[in-house]
Amino acid sequence: xxxxxxxxxxxxxxxxxxxxxxxxxxxxxxxxxxxxxxxxxxxxxxxxxxxxxxxxxxxxxxxxxxxxxxxxxxxxxxxxxxxxxxxxxxxxxxxxxxxxxxxxxxxxxxxxxxxxxxxxxxxxxxxxxxxxxxxxxxxxxxxxxxxxxxxxxxxxxxxxxxxxxxxxxxxxxxxxxxxxxxxxxxxxxxxxxxxxxxxxxxxxxxxxxxxxxxxxxxxxxxxxxxxxxxxxxxxxxxxxxxxxxxxxxxxxxxxxxxxxxxxxxxxxxxxxxxxxxxxxxx
Numbered sequence: 642x643x644x645x646x647x648x649x650x651x652x653x654x655x656x657x658x659x660x661x662x663x664x665x666x667x668x669x670x671x672x673x674x675x676x677x678x679x680x681x682x683x684x685x686x687x688x689x690x691x692x693x694x695x696x697x698x699x700x701x702x703x704x705x706x707x708x709x710x711x712x713x714x715x716x717x718x719x720x721x722x723x724x725x726x727x728x729x730x731x732x733x734x735x736x737x738x739x740x741x742x743x744x745x746x747x748x749x750x751x752x753x754x755x756x757x758x759x760x761x762x763x764x765x766x767x768x769x770x771x772x773x774x775x776x777x778x779x780x781x782x783x784x785x786x787x788x789x790x791x792x793x794x795x796x797x798x799x800x801x802x803x804x805x806x807x808x809x810x811x812x813x814x815x816x817x818x819x820x821x822x823x824x825x826x827x828x829x830x831x832x833x834x835x836x837x838x839x840x841x842x843x844x845x846x847x848x849x850x851x852x853x854x855x856x857x858x859x860x861x862x863x864x865x866x867x868x869x870x871x872x873x874x875x876x877x878x879x880x881x882x883x884x885x886x887x888x889x890x891x892x893x894x895x896x897x898x899x900x901x902x903x904x905x906x907x908x909x910x911x912x913x914x915x916x917x918x919x920x921x922x923x
Contacts, residue, residue: 649687663698663908664691667891669706698911705850706890727764727792730755741805745792751800765884766791767859769818771809774838774856775892777903778910781842783835784896786811787818788859834881845888852907855892858883 649664668684688703730744744755745764771788774781786809792801807815838858845856861882894900899919906916 661694661697663700663912665700665904665908666703668703669890698908700908700911701851701853701890708849709851709854709888709890727794729762729764730759731762733758733760743803743805745789745801745803747792747795747798747800750797754800762886764789764792765859765861767884768862769820770860771886772838772858772860773809773892774842774858775894775897776842776846776852776854776856777894777897777900778846778852778907779843780903781835781839782897783838787815789817790820791824791862834883837881837883841883841885845885849888851890853891853904855889856885857887857889858885 668687691697691699691703727745727747730746732740732742734740744751746752746755746761767788769788769790771786773784773786775784776782789803789808801817803817808818841856841858845854846852861884902917902919909916
């Protein structure tokens, strides 16, 4: 058996020292600077403590989580390229203030409205649908979310600014997620491709060395003259083409069935303890 310890509060100087076997953390805000410079120092001190105590299991490794903070590192790992007129500009930092404020740019004139530095990612039409793959070790769960509607190249069109939380919020009507009349491109099957998504989850898990994360995936649709761009961007999988557009550490896991059970077993595996079958938890 393992015993859960009280929460370690990095904002509280009086937090007592405790003997640890494993640490389950969500230090994104601390390491990104969102909580202030003093707490960055405290987070670094705690990180150094973990480095000095290699017997303490850390879920997920802080060095792996840090790679997610920088979208430049994400692009390097994913080996992405940019060869399109329409593209999305994202802040370089994937955590902290403004990390989810993004823009769709239609031509070179739109670049004058962007606050730099940013990462530019090709925009691929996907019929305003996004698949969010939530992962707990080898367990993969997929839900559908609304996303940005199809965009068409238009010289002189103003840059579109948006916040991803508003665009992809369940049950929330947002103008940018509503397809224009007769604008649905191709034929998207609403059911997710479980085999492919499991492969994506495994690949991201291996490349980023994470066990608790989510992946945002879109299914590409063709749009006339720009269909070749979509094919270049998305590897063909039978007749359907997909693209990974973001990776996030330790998501909310909202609506993921038996999440706490899977999380408990993950911790048990890290501590070389026997896991508990799901049927024994009822």
